[in-house]
Amino acid sequence: MELMTVDGIENWHAVYQKLARVVGVEATKKMCAYFGGSQITFPRRLLDRKKEATAIRRAYKQGGSVVTLAHDHNYSSRTIRRILAKPEA
Numbered sequence: 001m002e003l004m005t006v007d008g009i010e011n012w013h014a015v016y017q018k019l020a021r022v023v024g025v026e027a028t029k030k031m032c033a034y035f036g037g038s039q040i041t042f043p044r045r046l047l048d049r050k051k052e053a054t055a056i057r058r059a060y061k062q063g064g065s066v067v068t069l070a071h072d073h074n075y076s077s078r079t080i081r082r083i084l085a086k087p088e089a
Helices: 014-023 025-035 049-061 066-073 077-085
Strands: none
Touching: 014 025, 049 066, 049 077, 066 077
16 A cells, blocks of 8 residues: 655645645745634735725826726726715725
């Protein structure tokens, strides 16, 4: 009977296998060492909402259209209008 080796990612937890396929084996090992034992939630959007809203307002003031801003930021035109209607924080 051959012993199973632990060298390959096929022996890792499924979440680490998926991560390794996306960012690579070495990056996954670093993330495991740094974040291991933590619960991490990745927001769907990369940008901070307040900072993105500031960028949207700035682009609008510089002549950007609601439709273009909606497309560029992956929002609906209605959401862009809501962002523009809120006072700056």
